[in-house]
Amino acid sequence: MPDARIDITHEVCPMTYVRVKLALEALPEGAVLEVRLKGAEPLKNVPRSAKEDGHEVLALEALADGTSRLVLRAHHREA
Amino acid sequence: MALREEQVQRYGRQILLREVGGKGQERLLHAPVRVEGRSAAIDVAVSVLAAGGTPVVCEPPPGDGYLAGASWDDFNPDARAVDPPFASLAPADFRAELLPHAVLVGGQGAVYRFQDAAVGPCPDCLEATLASVRGPATRSDEVLLGSLAALLLQRLALGLSLDASVPHAFRLLDGALSATHHTPCRRHPSGN
Numbered sequence: 001m002p003d004a005r006i007d008i009t010h011e012v013c014p015m016t017y018v019r020v021k022l023a024l025e026a027l028p029e030g031a032v033l034e035v036r037l038k039g040a041e042p043l044k045n046v047p048r049s050a051k052e053d054g055h056e057v058l059a060l061e062a063l064a065d066g067t068s069r070l071v072l073r074a075h076h077r078e079a
Numbered sequence: 080m081a082l083r084e085e086q087v088q089r090y091g092r093q094i095l096l097r098e099v100g101g102k103g104q105e106r107l108l109h110a111p112v113r114v115e116g117r118s119a120a121i122d123v124a125v126s127v128l129a130a131g132g133t134p135v136v137c138e139p140p141p142g143d144g145y146l147a148g149a150s151w152d153d154f155n156p157d158a159r160a161v162d163p164p165f166a167s168l169a170p171a172d173f174r175a176e177l178l179p180h181a182v183l184v185g186g187q188g189a190v191y192r193f194q195d196a197a198v199g200p201c202p203d204c205l206e207a208t209l210a211s212v213r214g215p216a217t218r219s220d221e222v223l224l225g226s227l228a229a230l231l232l233q234r235l236a237l238g239l240s241l242d243a244s245v246p247h248a249f250r251l252l253d254g255a256l257s258a259t260h261h262t263p264c265r266r267h268p269s270g271n
Contacts, residue, residue: 014091014092014095015087015088015091017095018087018091018094018095021094021095021100021101022082022087022094022101025100025101025102026101049095052097053097
């Protein structure tokens with residue numbers, strides 16, 4: 001069960017990761033964020049950017065409706 | 080305070096920067112800067128600062144060009160609500176103040192910062208430094224100076240310590256930026 005959910009299926013680059021980054025920042029250390037995303041660009045860039053920012057990718061799976069589900073664990077460098 | 084939607088849209092690309100993020104953007108939006116006087120360096124500095132979300136209060140207000148009137152208000156939207164508790168410091172040809180971190184930016188070819196926050200702002204140190212490095216600056220020098228001033232102010236607003244190798248003062252000479260040491264006042268003879 002994630003601690004928070006965010007839907008970025010209607011966003012385009014660079015706002016896709018901006019939304020995810022802000023959502024992760026708002027979570028406490030170790031909390032889990034579920035991201036619903038759509039399209040090749042966020043599928044490639046959002047997990048990569050999250051990892052570069054120090055967060056952990058727990059799962060990435062394609063869903064039947066053509067979207068994908070990405071699960072991230074928040075890690076804050078200052079923590 | 081959470082970012083408003085229009086701020087997320089406006090500063091999204093900057094929020095992506097690792098050193099900024101959402102919390103850093105909030106800090107920039109809540110670290111107003113007052114800039115006094117007018118010069119090419121000031122125009123560059125306030126443009127960079129305002130574009131990044133720092134509320135900039137100009138004395139005198141921008142009166143011409145792209146920084147004037149309604150354009151300036153649109154470019155610098157978060158300065159309208161600012162009532163900054165600026166300290167009263169001795170006049171300098173060009174200065175910007177960021178409190179409580181106590182950064183001053185001097186004009187006519189010098190950028191100055193205080194290393195020790197415990198001492199706080201010292202206008203006498205700034206004046207002494209300006210007197211020691213003052214020299215004619217070309218227009219391109221002023222663009223460099225303004226950009227550097229904005230960068231220093233943004234980094235301090237973000238709580239990023241400047242690299243220890245960054246010297247106290249910079250001198251612009253023949254278009255090149257070179258380091259020099261700041262000149263302490265009589266009250267701070269061992270440095271600031």
